[in-house]
Every structure is written in C-alpha cells, then in structure tokens.
Amino acid sequence: MSCEVGVDKAGAVLLGCSVAADSHRPGRPVRVVTHAHSDHMLGIERSFRESRLIVATPVTMEMMEVLGYRVPHGKAVPLGYGESVGFGDESIMLVESRHIAGSSQVLVETPWGSFGYTGDFKMPGTRPLAGLDALVVDATYGDPRLQRAWGEWDAIAALIEVIERFIAEGPVWVYGYHGKLQEVMAQLRIRGVDYPFKADLTTFRLAEIAARFYGVRLDPIEIYDGGPVDDAIVVFVHSSKLQGYRRRPGMHVRLTGWEMRAPAAVAGERLINVSFSDHASFREIVEYLDYARPRLVLVDAYRGRSAAIAAKYLERILNLRVKASPPAMLGAAQRTVTGYEG
Numbered sequence: 291m292s293c294e295v296g297v298d299k300a301g302a303v304l305l306g307c308s309v310a311a312d313s314h315r316p317g318r319p320v321r322v323v324t325h326a327h328s329d330h331m332l333g334i335e336r337s338f339r340e341s342r343l344i345v346a347t348p349v350t351m352e353m354m355e356v357l358g359y360r361v362p363h364g365k366a367v368p369l370g371y372g373e374s375v376g377f378g379d380e381s382i383m384l385v386e387s388r389h390i391a392g393s394s395q396v397l398v399e400t401p402w403g404s405f406g407y408t409g410d411f412k413m414p415g416t417r418p419l420a421g422l423d424a425l426v427v428d429a430t431y432g433d434p435r436l437q438r439a440w441g442e443w444d445a446i447a448a449l450i451e452v453i454e455r456f457i458a459e460g461p462v463w464v465y466g467y468h469g470k471l472q473e474v475m476a477q478l479r480i481r482g483v484d485y486p487f488k489a490d491l492t493t494f495r496l497a498e499i500a501a502r503f504y505g506v507r508l509d510p511i512e513i514y515d516g517g518p519v520d521d522a523i524v525v526f527v528h529s530s531k532l533q534g535y536r537r538r539p540g541m542h543v544r545l546t547g548w549e550m551r552a553p554a555a556v557a558g559e560r561l562i563n564v565s566f567s568d569h570a571s572f573r574e575i576v577e578y579l580d581y582a583r584p585r586l587v588l589v590d591a592y593r594g595r596s597a598a599i600a601a602k603y604l605e606r607i608l609n610l611r612v613k614a615s616p617p618a619m620l621g622a623a624q625r626t627v628t629g630y631e632g
C-alpha cells in the first residue's frame with residue numbers, strides 16, 4: 291500500500307495510506323465523497339465495486355441516491371460532522387464545510403502525520419482544519435485577479451430584485467447546479483420571498499433533502515413537469531436545461547460564480563446572470579489558510595484552473611510552503627473540468 295498526500299491525475303485526493311477522496315484510486319480501500327457534485331463523485335461506480343468503505347455524510351449519501359448512485363449497503367459509512375471511522379491505524383473524520391447541503395472536509399490522522407482536504411468550500415461558515423502536516427485545498431477561484439467586489443448577500447439581493455421586477459410579466463426561470471439551486475431556494479424563503487416555487491424532479495427531490503439540512507420550509511413548492519408555467523412562479527431548473535428552455539416566456543436567470551461585472555448583469559435578451567458563488571474567493575482562501583497554517587499546502591490543480599498562480603501568490607502572501615498538485619496538470623495539460631463549477 292503506498293502512502294502519500296496530494297491529488298493524482300484522475301482527481302483522487304490521497305490522504306495517508308488508505309483514503310482516496312472525490313475520485314477512484316485503485317488499491318485505496320476507503321473512498322470518501324465530500325459532496326454530491328459530479329466532479330467529486332468521479333469513478334464512484336468503480337469505488338462501489340472495489341473499495342471496502344464508502345464514507346460520506348448522511349445528506350451526501352441521500353443526494354447521491356437521488357442522483358442515481360446506490361451505495362452498496364455493506365460498504366456505506368454515513369458519518370455526521372465531527373464523527374470518525376478507523377481503518378487500520380488511520381482515523382477518518384468529516385468536518386463541516388459551507389458549500390452545498392451535506393458537504394464536508396476530510397481529516398485523516400495517521401501515525402506519521404495528519405492530513406486534510408477542504409473539499410469545495412466558502413467562507414465564512416467553514417471551520418479551518420488547523421495545524422496539519424499537509425492540507426489539500428480547493429482553489430476553483432484561486433486566481434487573485436478573479437475578485438468579486440460584492441458578497442453573497444448582494445447576489446441574493448440582486449436575485450430578489452430581478453424576481454420582484456419581472457414576475458408580473460411571466461415566470462422567472464432560475465438555472466444553477468445541484469446544491470446551489472437548493473441553497474438559493476432556502477435563502478429566498480429566509481428573506482421572505484413567498485412566490486410559489488416549481489422545480490424539476492431531481493431539483494425538487496434534492497430540495498427536500500436540503501430543506502431539512504438548512505431547517506427551512508420551501509412551501510409552496512411543486513414538481514415542474516415541463517409544461518407551460520403561470521405568471522408569478524419561480525421555476526428552478528438545472529443549468530443543463532438553459533439552452534432548451536431559453537425561448538420560453540418569462541425572464542431567465544443564470545446563477546454563476548464566473549460573473550465578475552456586477553451582482554446581476556445582462557447576459558442576453560431576457561437573460562440575466564446573477565453572480566452567486568459556492569466557492570471561496572482568493573481572499574477567502576487566504577483567510578482559511580492564514581488560520582489553518584499547515585506545514586504544506588497542496589492546491590488542487592485537477593479541479594482549479596489557476597492552481598499554479600494560486601500557489602505562487604498564496605506562498606508569498608502567507609509565507610507557507612504551497613504547491614500545485616498534481617504538478618503535471620500545469621499548463622497545457624490542464625484538463626476539461628475547467629468551467630464546471632461544482
């Protein structure tokens with residue numbers, strides 16, 4: 291059994307000797323899934339067959355099921371935040387992160403060191419894993435040039451403004467990725483938006499799980515069957531449906547962390563981008579690491595398009611040892627996940 295820390299070329303985050311998080315690594319007996327986004331469930335069917343244990347929070351397990359992944363019964367280890375499971379002489383703990391419902395960080399304690407992985411996260415709301423020997427960090431927005439001058443609250447406020455302004459003229463369609471849609475639905479209800487919601491079946495079923503997680507009631511909400519929609523309804527559908535639904539009557543809103551112009555910006559005829567992100571900004575990554583101060587920082591270069599730049603700046607700003615991992619991902623080999631914002 292080989293022991294190492296870092297991200298391999300298939301996107302597996304290796305922590306100690308037994309754990310592979312967020313992608314399959316042949317020979318690693320413990321597969322951890324930090325959350326139910328596709329770029330963190332890589333090779334999951336193979337892990338179901340080959341791994342000994344599948345570790346995730348109960349909410350992530352439920353969401354995986356909705357998305358069509360059935361964790362083999364004898365292998366499932368649902369772990370609440372702060373709970374741990376032992377494998378050999380290693381201990382694996384899941385720690386809360388704020389990203390989507392059920393998302394977690396991973397902490398692995400071994401006789402030769404303690405290793406962590408942030409998973410996807412944003413600040414505040416994610417407790418830094420402090421004082422580790424090595425920490426793998428997500429830096430989807432790791433490029434210091436990609437700075438939004440506004441916060442999440444401004445993005446939600448902008449979305450509410452769009453809804454209030456256009457809902458009398460027809461439905462408002464909101465497109466986003468799994469998890470982000472449900473978080474936004476909860477935020478809207480918390481802020482008193484009480485128009486009826488509709489959501490496609492998967493979005494709806496994930497929303498039921500997320501509503502329990504956030505402790506928010508989403509009613510009135512119905513399943514959207516694909517037909518015509520009345521005015522004064524907010525419809526939530528997965529981003530993949532945007533092209534197909536684009537010409538339907540009403541206002542269309544895309545939730546995207548890549549919109550850097552303003553909290554809300556026109557992106558086409560009857561199409562508005564709302565700049566809502568589920569990932570830490572560069573400043574938030576600095577904030578996390580300044581508190582955590584591990585002996586070695588490894589920036590996930592498999593999922594982050596700017597890992598090399600992020601590593602360079604983080605090293606200078608924080609006076610920590612920082613490397614991109616895997617190093618071969620730099621430059622031309624940069625792969626295809628870029629643009630995905632799971």
Ligand SMILES: [Zn+2]
Nearest residue numbers: 327410631632
């Ligand atoms: Zn994610």
